[in-house]
Amino acid sequence: MAVLNLIEAITHALDYEMGKDESVVVYGEDVGFEGGVFRATKGLQQKYGEKRVFDSILAESSIVGSGIGMAINGLRPVVEIQFSGFMFPGYNQIVTHAARMRNRSRGLYTVPMVIRMPYGGGVRALEHHSESLEVLFAHIPGLKVVIPSTPYDAKGLLLAAIRDPDPVIFLEPKRIYRAFKQEVPEEDYTIPIGKAKVVKSGSDLTVVTWGAMVRDTQKAIEIVEKEGFNIELIDLRTISPIDQETVVESVKKTGRFVVVHEAVSSYGPGAELISIINEKAFLHLEAPPTRVAPPDIIVPLPKGEHHYLPDVNHIAVALRQVLKF
Amino acid sequence: MFLKPYVPQSEEMVQIMDPNGNIVKPEWMPNLSNEEIIEMYETMVFSRIIDEKILQYQRQGRILTYAPNLGQEAAQVGSGFAIKQTDWVASAFRELGVWLRKKAPLYNILLYWYGNEEGMHMPEEVRILPVSVPIASQLQHATGLAYASKYRNEPDVTLGYVGDGGTSQGDFHEALNFASVNQTPNVFIVQNNQFAISTRRAVQTKVKTIAEKALAYGMPGIQVDGNDIFAMYAVTKEAVDQARNGGGPTLIEAYTYRLGAHTTADDPTVYRDQEEVEEWLKKDPIDRLKKYMLKAGIWDEEKEEALRKEKSEIVKSEFTKVENSEPVALEAVFDYIYADKTSIQKEQYYKLKALQEEVE
Numbered sequence: 001m002a003v004l005n006l007i008e009a010i011t012h013a014l015d016y017e018m019g020k021d022e023s024v025v026v027y028g029e030d031v032g033f034e035g036g037v038f039r040a041t042k043g044l045q046q047k048y049g050e051k052r053v054f055d056s057i058l059a060e061s062s063i064v065g066s067g068i069g070m071a072i073n074g075l076r077p078v079v080e081i082q083f084s085g086f087m088f089p090g091y092n093q094i095v096t097h098a099a100r101m102r103n104r105s106r107g108l109y110t111v112p113m114v115i116r117m118p119y120g121g122g123v124r125a126l127e128h129h130s131e132s133l134e135v136l137f138a139h140i141p142g143l144k145v146v147i148p149s150t151p152y153d154a155k156g157l158l159l160a161a162i163r164d165p166d167p168v169i170f171l172e173p174k175r176i177y178r179a180f181k182q183e184v185p186e187e188d189y190t191i192p193i194g195k196a197k198v199v200k201s202g203s204d205l206t207v208v209t210w211g212a213m214v215r216d217t218q219k220a221i222e223i224v225e226k227e228g229f230n231i232e233l234i235d236l237r238t239i240s241p242i243d244q245e246t247v248v249e250s251v252k253k254t255g256r257f258v259v260v261h262e263a264v265s266s267y268g269p270g271a272e273l274i275s276i277i278n279e280k281a282f283l284h285l286e287a288p289p290t291r292v293a294p295p296d297i298i299v300p301l302p303k304g305e306h307h308y309l310p311d312v313n314h315i316a317v318a319l320r321q322v323l324k325f
Numbered sequence: 326m327f328l329k330p331y332v333p334q335s336e337e338m339v340q341i342m343d344p345n346g347n348i349v350k351p352e353w354m355p356n357l358s359n360e361e362i363i364e365m366y367e368t369m370v371f372s373r374i375i376d377e378k379i380l381q382y383q384r385q386g387r388i389l390t391y392a393p394n395l396g397q398e399a400a401q402v403g404s405g406f407a408i409k410q411t412d413w414v415a416s417a418f419r420e421l422g423v424w425l426r427k428k429a430p431l432y433n434i435l436l437y438w439y440g441n442e443e444g445m446h447m448p449e450e451v452r453i454l455p456v457s458v459p460i461a462s463q464l465q466h467a468t469g470l471a472y473a474s475k476y477r478n479e480p481d482v483t484l485g486y487v488g489d490g491g492t493s494q495g496d497f498h499e500a501l502n503f504a505s506v507n508q509t510p511n512v513f514i515v516q517n518n519q520f521a522i523s524t525r526r527a528v529q530t531k532v533k534t535i536a537e538k539a540l541a542y543g544m545p546g547i548q549v550d551g552n553d554i555f556a557m558y559a560v561t562k563e564a565v566d567q568a569r570n571g572g573g574p575t576l577i578e579a580y581t582y583r584l585g586a587h588t589t590a591d592d593p594t595v596y597r598d599q600e601e602v603e604e605w606l607k608k609d610p611i612d613r614l615k616k617y618m619l620k621a622g623i624w625d626e627e628k629e630e631a632l633r634k635e636k637s638e639i640v641k642s643e644f645t646k647v648e649n650s651e652p653v654a655l656e657a658v659f660d661y662i663y664a665d666k667t668s669i670q671k672e673q674y675y676k677l678k679a680l681q682e683e684v685e
């Protein structure tokens with residue numbers, strides 16, 4: 001058992017799977033020699049050689065497109081996009097090919113690849129380094145979208161993603177890359193894709209969130225629970241496909257629902273969750289399902305970023321409103 | 326003079342002044358007055374001082390991430406001096422020398438790197454598109470700017486800047502192809518500083534020179550000693566004049582070196598030796614021009630000291646203004662998403678405002 005932070009858990013998972021499965025290859029911008037700008041692939045080139053771990057050319061379309069070819073031809077590429085805000089040159093390949101190859105070839109060709117990307121705000125960065133774009137992938141049939149919120153989950157989900165028969169977009173909440181450590185078993189284990197985690201059970205309200213917002217939401221819950229409430233917290237973990245069962249069962253029990261996310265509000269992931277609740281748990285509701293999300297704006301540069309991300313207080317206010325409705 | 330006879334695969338880059346400040350190709354020496362040469366020098370020194378000061382502020386936690394231009398001053402200032410104030414520039418994020426040449430207020434530049442997008446609201450006459458972080462994407466805009474100038478029979482030329490890493494992106498190739506097919510008045514400048522973060526130039530492309538990529542698009546390509554400000558100026562000037570006169574685009578490779586870190590978030594000791602940096606320090610573009618000016622008798626240490634003092638004071642006082650600038654208001658983050666706020670945004674705005682006031 002090692003005690004690791006989230007980024008170390010990712011390195012460890014990559015190392016583990018490379019050691020086990022020779023078809024796993026890892027590449028992306030600055031991924032090889034340097035080990036990536038966040039050091040997620042640190043030491044892997046030294047250990048597994050340049051054939052299996054290498055610096056790509058600076059071209060996201062190439063990173064994704066070549067990965068598709070490798071995956072079709074028997075490899076298991078795990079590629080890194082340096083920041084999710086820079087995936088757009090590769091988005092064409094993701095949407096028009098990675099997501100569609102299975103369907104297009106009626107199952108003859110498949111794309112078992114993982115596309116890792118650090119995402120999310122709160123790190124006081126330059127433009128395009130802070131976005132939460134999970135819906136741009138979740139909206140595309142054929143893609144799976146996974147977001148870990150703890151080191152333990154990061155390993156289990158990444159191993160599951162690499163072994164998955166379909167393309168998985170693996171979004172890493174960079175704000176909590178080094179925020180805390182946790183025990184991560186050295187052994188093999190996976191966390192099923194498509195399965196949410198009940199972080200804490202409760203009876204008065206269901207709160208769903210993921211990624212870096214799990215910790216902020218936990219803090220808000222602690223504050224509000226002191227006021228005499230009992231709240232259930234669900235870490236969605238997989239954005240697509242959504243674990244409808246866990247969420248709906250919880251709402252049927254509590255009758256109240258809040259979703260917290262970092263992506264902008266309009267057409268965000270919260271809209272999808274509330275739609276599901278509307279369809280599957282309407283008669284159990286005691287308050288309007290509510291989302292806590294940033295406004296419909298471009299993530300501001302650091303000096304204005306506090307206007308964007310919902311903070312603990314903002315979340316707490318929303319929880320109270322729904323509880324007292 | 327340069328563009329026609331030059332063979333981009335020759336690996337013989339254009340150099341007019343050697344690292345000791347000697348003019349090795351007098352026949353190519355551009356026709357610059359002493360005042361102009363001094364102005365170029367002052368702009369390079371200003372750029373260097375701004376970088377050094379920002380790095381110092383960054384270490385003190387007063388500024389966040391910054392991409393210094395250390396070592397690339399001649400590539401930027403030399404090419405920047407070859408265009409007119411009315412010409413357009415589409416650059417990436419490491420072109421401070423060009424911003425200075427185009428009279429961008431230092432306050433704006435510093436405010437932007439301080440973390441406030443208001444800094445990119447430049448005076449209109451600067452004519453540089455805002456900092457573009459997605460690598461090579463700005464070159465596509467450069468072609469459109471130039472197409473529009475040509476469309477209206479306006480004489481303006483557009484310079485597009487990109488790094489060596491950026492030449493791997495599809496956008497780079499598409500932009501060059503568009504410019505050549507449409508014979509737009511563009512000049513593309515690749516600042517080959519040998520690195521894309523940790524990735525060496527040799528990893529990006531197998532060609533001997535980046536300049537030779539131009540051949541595939543049917544335009545002249547030319548490799549220039551990017552640390553020689555006279556060569557950068559002379560070659561860019563010829564390419565700009567050609568573009569202005571309807572002769573179409575050119576690709577210029579400025580062969581230079583990034584003396585500093587990629588950004589303040591980067592640690593170059595992970596991927597390069599200090600010896601390599603030392604070698605390039607000997608070719609420093611600012612020292613080189615200074616040696617020339619001293620020999621030509623148009624510069625002395627007294628002037629040098631006065632210049633450095635003056636520029637340092639300017640940076641200090643402008644940065645003080647930046648640090649005392651108004652905090653970013655809630656309105657400001659909504660104001661420029663659309664021409665008018667949407668009804669949903671208005672609702673979001675009032676809700677957030679109430680929430681923030683409640684806390685205060």
Ligand SMILES: Cc1ncc(C[n+]2csc(CCOP(=O)(O)OP(=O)(O)O)c2C)c(N)n1
Pocket residue numbers: 029058060082086089419458459460487488489490491492518520521522583587
């Ligand atoms: C499309 C895109 N992908 C990745 C990045 C992250 N990134 C920022 S700078 C950089 C390297 C750029 O190298 P180069 O083009 O040589 O310019 P330099 O930084 O050396 O000036 C990378 C990969 C980005 N900004 N945009």
